Amino acid sequence: MKQGLQLKFSQNLTMTPQLQQAIRLLQLSSLELQQEIQEALENNPLLELPEEEITPTWEQNISATVSSSAGVAAEDDYIYQGETNESLQDYLIWQMRLSHFSATDEHIALIIIDAIDDSGYLTQSLEEVLEAAQQHDEEINAEEVAVVLKRIQHFDPIGVASRSVRECLLLQLNQLPNDTPSLAATKNVVDNYLELLGKRDYRTLARKSRLKENVIRNVLALLQQLNPRPGDSFSAGSSDYVIPDVQVRKNNGRWVAELHPAAMPKLRVNETYAAIHTNKHNNGCSSGDADYIKQHLQEARWFIKSIESRNETLLKVAHCIVQRQQAFFEYGPESMKPMILSDVADSIDMHESTISRVTTQKFMHSPQGVFELKYFFSSxxxxxxxxxxxxxxxxxxxxxxxxxxxxxxxxxxxxxxxxxxxxxxxxxxxxxxxxxxxxxxxxxxxxxxxx
Known part of the structure; x- marks a missing residue:
């Protein structure tokens, strides 16, 4: 075989660490970006916030409940609502502690409370609860379990630990005064005709229950006062809170987009350390220290540039969306214009994958409400x-x-x-x-x- 040299040309796309960082930051939500910045500040002494810049806390963040549907945002939608860490189980255990349960009954109660789901319903049968309780005390019987369950079902919210919607509604009805209009008829309908009620088959309901139309109206009105999901008010994570990345306002008769101040962290290089690097030959800085400062100075500049690039891209995309959806911001969702990712990508000369990254978990605050940027794209x-x-x-x-x-x-x-x-x-x-x-x-x- 004859050996020789051969020259071959090929093209390869190599992503630099800076580009990889910029792409990763582009995908982060505002909250995730804040966490990333906080971590960078802790790990890189050459990065700092301006003195007047204070890292937002949860209480200071401008937040709003995210809605995928349209509607005029209430003024207090834009204020942090606060959260409670108390779960439904915590609340029930607190009531149990005040209810003078015996040690045995308290043990049964804890098993029952632990088996209650987020909607307030008991997810285990009495037999399963009894079996679990007997592992602690073999003398516990089914009657004791039933008595404890009944006591818990009368905790607040009424109807908690029910095993069915029928039981939940009847428990709530039984708490009403006896002179409540149409109370007996409502109990009868819930107990015997709940399936017809769920189907809204009022004609069959009237025929089988022999109730007149005006009585059925009263029954429906009373049922609307009840809560078939008593645990919902305690459900963790029922609301999402976000920091809007972009805000929309009207300027000279047109809607314009601008980055939200809370989503625009201002970072800078620490001037003291940068000066040490610049004058490293005159300040007696060791070679190890000089290399340390040089590396972190470069990383700090890359990080700041990546954030600036992220914000520029985000604003460019948001601006394009707002320009195309002027009618939406003026009149609401009925005036939304059809728009797909390629429309924006072609308009601002970017790849569709970039537009997809920018619009994921990025939110816009407007007089119409708070929306994820993806909301504005539709067929x-x-x-x-x-x-x-x-x-x-x-x-x-x-x-x-x-x-x-x-x-x-x-x-x-x-x-x-x-x-x-x-x-x-x-x-x-x-x-x-x-x-x-x-x-x-x-x-x-x-x-x-x-x-």
Whole structure:
């Protein structure tokens, strides 16, 4: 075999550490970025915040409950609401401690409380509770377990530790005064016809229960005062709190985007250490110290530049979104324009994957509410006039039509499709059903009400 030299050219894309850092920071939410900055400040002495800059605490963060649906934001949506660390179990145990339980009953109660889910329902049968209790004391019997369960079910919130919706509602009804209007009829309906009630089959309900329409109306009104999920008010993580990355305001008649101050940490290089590096030959700095300062100085500059790049990209994307969705900020979700990732990517000359990273877990505060940037992207539906309509706008129209419907004669999916067609928007019935379900709107038969 003859040996020789051969020259071959090839192209390879190598990501530098700086580029990798910039991409990683781009994907972080504001809260995650704050944590990253705090860690960098602790690990790099050449990074610092300006003296007037104070790292926000949870109480100082401007926060809002995130909503994926439209609606005018209340003024206090933009203020940190605070959180309670007390769970439903903590609250029930606190009541148990005040209820003079015996040691045995307290042991049973703790087993029951531990088996209650976030909605307030008991997830184990009495037999399972008894079996667990007997591992501690073999003399415990089923009657003792039932008595303890009954006591817990009368803790606040009433109906907690129920084993079914029927039991939960009946427990709450039993706490009402005997002279409550239609109380007996309501108990009868819950006890015997709850399935018909859930189906909103009022005609069959009236026939089987032999109740008149006005009595059924009173029954429904009373049931609306009850809570079929007594533990929901204690559910951990039921609300998400975020720091908006971008805020939208009106300037000279147009809506404009700007970075939110709380999402724009101002970092700088420590001038004292930087001066030591600059004058390392004149200040007796050892070579080891000089290398340490040089390395961390470079890392500090990279980090600051990566954050600046992140903010520039975020603002560029947000600005493009706001310019394309002027009607949304002026009139609400019914005026949302169809927009996909490539629309923004082409407009600002970036890759779609970059737009996807920027819009994930990044939030915008506006007079319409707080929205994840991804909310503004939606597919389109053609209109009779040859235009396009956003699927988000169609969902908003469906919600508006359902909100205004006659509860006694709710709009079917076919009727909703017809009403949209009257506005020039051609949407198939199955598409209406899909949009309606995504909005958690029940079917017309389930929405029917006598009230």
């Amino acid at each position: 389109h539906v053609s209109t009779d006039e040859g235009g396009e309509y956003s699927s988000t706008a169609i969902r908003a129209l469906i919600r508006k039509l359902v909100a205004a419907e006659n509860p006694g004669k709710p709009l079917s999916d076919n009727k909703l499709a017809t009403l949209l067609a009257d506005q020039g928007i051609q949407v198939a019935r199955r598409t209406i059903a899909k949009y309606r379900e995504s909005l958690n709107i029940p079917s017309s038969s389930q929405r029917k009400s006598l009230l």
